[in-house]
Amino acid sequence: xxxxxxxxxxxxxxxxxxxxxxxxxxxxxxxxxxxxxxxxxxxxxxxxxxxxxxxxxxxxxxxxxxxxxxxxxxxxxxxxxxxxxxxxxxxxxxxxxxxxxxxxxxxxxxxxxxxxxxxxxxxxxxxxxxxxxxxxxxxxxxxxxxxxxxxxxxxxxxxxxxxxxxxxxxxxxxxxxxxxxxxxxxxxxxxxxxxxxxxxxxxxxxxxxxxxxxxxxxxxxxxxxxxxxxxxxxxxxxxxxxxxxxxxxxxxxxxxxxxxxxxxxxxxxxxxxxxxxxxxxxxxxxxxxxxxxxxxxxxxxxxxxxxxxxxxxxxxxxxxxxxxxxxxxxxxxxxxxxxxxxxxxxxxxxxxxxxxxxxxxxxxxxxxxxxxxxxxxxxxxxxxxxxxxxxxxxxxxxxxxxxxxxxxxxxxxxxxxxxxxxxxxxxxxxxxxxxxxxxxxxxxxxxxxxxxxxxxxxxxxxxx
Numbered sequence: 001x002x003x004x005x006x007x008x009x010x011x012x013x014x015x016x017x018x019x020x021x022x023x024x025x026x027x028x029x030x031x032x033x034x035x036x037x038x039x040x041x042x043x044x045x046x047x048x049x050x051x052x053x054x055x056x057x058x059x060x061x062x063x064x065x066x067x068x069x070x071x072x073x074x075x076x077x078x079x080x081x082x083x084x085x086x087x088x089x090x091x092x093x094x095x096x097x098x099x100x101x102x103x104x105x106x107x108x109x110x111x112x113x114x115x116x117x118x119x120x121x122x123x124x125x126x127x128x129x130x131x132x133x134x135x136x137x138x139x140x141x142x143x144x145x146x147x148x149x150x151x152x153x154x155x156x157x158x159x160x161x162x163x164x165x166x167x168x169x170x171x172x173x174x175x176x177x178x179x180x181x182x183x184x185x186x187x188x189x190x191x192x193x194x195x196x197x198x199x200x201x202x203x204x205x206x207x208x209x210x211x212x213x214x215x216x217x218x219x220x221x222x223x224x225x226x227x228x229x230x231x232x233x234x235x236x237x238x239x240x241x242x243x244x245x246x247x248x249x250x251x252x253x254x255x256x257x258x259x260x261x262x263x264x265x266x267x268x269x270x271x272x273x274x275x276x277x278x279x280x281x282x283x284x285x286x287x288x289x290x291x292x293x294x295x296x297x298x299x300x301x302x303x304x305x306x307x308x309x310x311x312x313x314x315x316x317x318x319x320x321x322x323x324x325x326x327x328x329x330x331x332x333x334x335x336x337x338x339x340x341x342x343x344x345x346x347x348x349x350x351x352x353x354x355x356x357x358x359x360x361x362x363x364x365x366x367x368x369x370x371x372x373x374x375x376x377x378x379x380x381x382x383x384x385x386x387x388x389x390x391x392x393x394x395x396x397x398x399x400x401x402x403x404x405x406x407x408x409x410x411x412x413x414x415x416x417x418x419x420x421x422x423x424x425x426x427x428x429x430x431x432x433x434x435x436x437x438x439x440x441x442x443x444x445x446x447x448x449x450x451x452x453x454x455x456x457x458x459x460x461x462x463x464x
Contacts, residue, residue, distance in 0.1 A: 009136065010071045012132070013070070013071060013129070013132070014062075014065075014071060016128055016132070017061070017065060017070070017125055017128075018058055018061060018062065020121065020124040020125055020128060021057065021058065021061045021093070021121050021125075022054055022057065022058065023124065024117055024120035024121040024124055025050070025053070025054065025057050025117055025121075026050065026051075027116075027120055028113050028114075028116035028117035028120055029050040029113055031116055032112050032113040032116055056100060057097065060093055060096040060097055060100060061093045061121075063096065064089050064090075064092040064093035064096055065089045065093070067089075067092060068085050068088040068089035068092055069085055070085050070086060070089045072085075075147070075171045075172060075173070082129060083126060086122060086125050086126050086129065087122060090118055090121045090122040090125065091118065091122075093118070093121070094114060094115075094117065094118040097114055097117070098114060101114075137170035138170075140169060140170050140171065140172035141169045141170055145172050146172050146173075146174045147172055147173055147174065147209045147210060148174055148175075148176050148206050148207055148208045148209060148210075149165065149173050149174065149175045149176065149208060149209070149210040149211065149212060150175070150176060150177060150178070150179055150193070150199070150202060150203070150206070150208050150210075150211045150212070151175055151177075151178050151179065151211075151212050151214050152178075152179040152180075152196065152199075152211060152212065152213045152214060152215065152226050153178070153179070153180065153213070153214040153215045153216070153219075154178050154180045154183060154184075154190050154192065155214070155215070155216050156216070157214040157215070157216060157240055158178060158212075158214035158215075159190075160214075161212050161214045161240050162175050162178075173210065176191075176193070176206045176208065177190075177191040177192065177193035177202075177206075178190045178191060178192050178193065179192070179193065179194060179195065179196060179198070179199060179202070179226075180192050180195065181195040181196055181222075196222075196225060196226055196229055197229065199211070199226070199229050199230055199233070200229065200230075200232045200233055203230075203233045203235055204233075208235055209235055209236060210235060210236045210237075210238065211226075211230060211235050211236070211237050211238070212238050212239075212240050213226050213227075213237065213238070213239045213240065214240045223239060273441075276443055277380060277409075277443070277446075278377075280381070280443060280446065281374050281375075281380050281381055282375065284374075284381055284450075285371045285372075285374040285375045285381060286375065288371045289371050289372070289375070292368055292371075295365075295368070296368055296369070299330055299360070299365060299368070300330070302356055303330055303331055303356060306354060306355065306356045307331075307334065307354045307356070307357075308335065309331060309334070309335035310331060310335075311330065311331060312328050312329070312330065312331060312369060313328070313329050313330070313331040313332070313333070314326040314327065314328050314329075315327050315329070315388065316388065316389060317386035317387065317388060317389075317410065318386055318387060318388070318389055318392055318406065318410070319378060319379060319386050319406070319409055319410040320406065320407075320408065320409045320410070321406055321407075322392075322403070322406045324389060325373070325378040325379075325386075326378075327370060327373055327378070327379070327386060328369035328370060328372055328373055329366045329367060329369055329370065330360055330365065330366040330368065330369060331354075331357070331366075332353055332354060332356070332357025332358070332360045332361050332366045333352045333353050333354065333357055334352055334354065367412055370412045371412070374412065378409075378410075379409055379410050379411060379412065380408070380409040380410070380411045380412075381411060381412050381413070381446070381450065382411045382412070382413060382414060382437075382445075382446040382449050382450065383408050383409050383410050383411025383414055383437075384405040384406075384408070384410055384411060384414050384416070384430075384434040384437070384438075385410060385411065385414055385416070385417065385422075385430075386410030395427065399427060399428060399431055401431060401435060402431055404435055404438070405431060405434045405435065405438065407438055408438055408441070413449060413450070413453045414433075414434060414437060414449065415433045415434065415436060415437035415445075415449055416429070416430040416432075416433035416434055416437075417453070418449050418452040418453055418456060419433055421433055437449075
């Protein structure tokens with residue numbers, strides 16, 4: 001049974017990393033010089049010499065892995081952070097080996113073998129780490145390697161934290177109860193163990209190791225008192241931010257002249273992210289326009305034959321930073337549709353639509369020309385759907401955080417759309433999903449949304 005101490009896991013990883021490193025060192029020698037897969041044009045070093053270098057390899061590996069924080073284990077560490085740490089550790093270890101080989105005039109010199117060694121070590125450690133964590137998570141779900149927690153607060157943020165701790169049982173957090181100085185009848189369903197002053201006694205009684213401060217923004221001043229009370233204990237303390245109240249696009253932490261700063265409104269689309277996002281848009285939009293060209297030509301001909309007027313319909317929409325652009329669609333309404341009414345919200349059985357236009361909207365085929373907008377840089381394939389300036393002025397006044405969705409380019413499809421919030425559905429829910437997308441954006445999330453868009457189909461009963 002695993003004990004509730006990260007030192008056990010750290011020791012496990014340390015021992016296994018060293019064993020795997022030695023295995024990779026021996027395997028790289030065999031592959032390079034004895035397998036026959038690679039050409040050997042000079043006298044290779046002997047296997048005995050390879051064995052004699054193992055103590056040096058273990059020492060250099062231990063130093064490299066320590067310097068790159070491979071053994072800073074905590075329950076919140078993300079997969080990509082561990083991958084980066086292993087990558088940096090193995091590369092640094094390889095550099096140490098090269099430096100030691102030349103510095104000590106070691107007769108074991110082979111650039112090919114060392115490159116194989118680095119690659120094999122990295123692969124073996126990452127695969128083993130994943131398998132080990134799968135085992136740890138499996139045990140945690142069954143009640144092993146648990147850590148006790150307390151939640152300060154009983155409001156929306158506290159309830160959501162408790163729910164998240166239950167659903168992520170593989171992290172091994174077990175909430176024993178809630179702390180609240182001012183309980184109300186709304187919190188009668190929660191297990192309130194006491195007030196803030198009772199925290200030290202409760203921490204000792206339940207052997208608590210983590211305390212989550214989950215207070216609404218209006219009560220953040222109480223967090224200082226909670227922290228002062230907990231200073232008598234050795235528990236880890238985390239403040240769970242009231243995200244809807246703060247309305248941040250994303251959260252970052254930096255230090256400025258020794259002062260910690262928290263970024264509340266920073267778009268994740270910056271630096272290399274912009275390059276990756278734009279490259280994906282260009283490649284995928286070109287492919288889409290090529291593959292869909294016959295279908296788009298057919299739709300254009302049908303639009304022209306079934307109703308008088310142009311094939312395309314352009315409309316002013318708002319995108320990145322609120323800037324306006326002309327968004328293209330296949331025309332689905334009469335040419336004079338908005339001459340009398342002006343900008344109006346789409347309704348079911350809209351009399352302004354043509355017969356073909358009704359089908360185009362239901363099937364989302366009227367949106368295909370927007371790949372041109374993507375290619376021109378006005379839009380992205382994935383992002384919040386663009387809205388008309390006439391409506392945005394109203395939404396900003398009535399819907400909190402609406403303008404935050406303009407921190408990124410508008411998209412043809414988005415996280416809200418693949419989750420069913422499209423067309424005549426709750427606008428507040430759409431904003432909630434849009435902000436989630438902006439906060440958690442990665443290229444992999446874009447690919448997932450594209451897959452779900454195709455998987456769920458283009459027909460939507462709420463598309464008018």
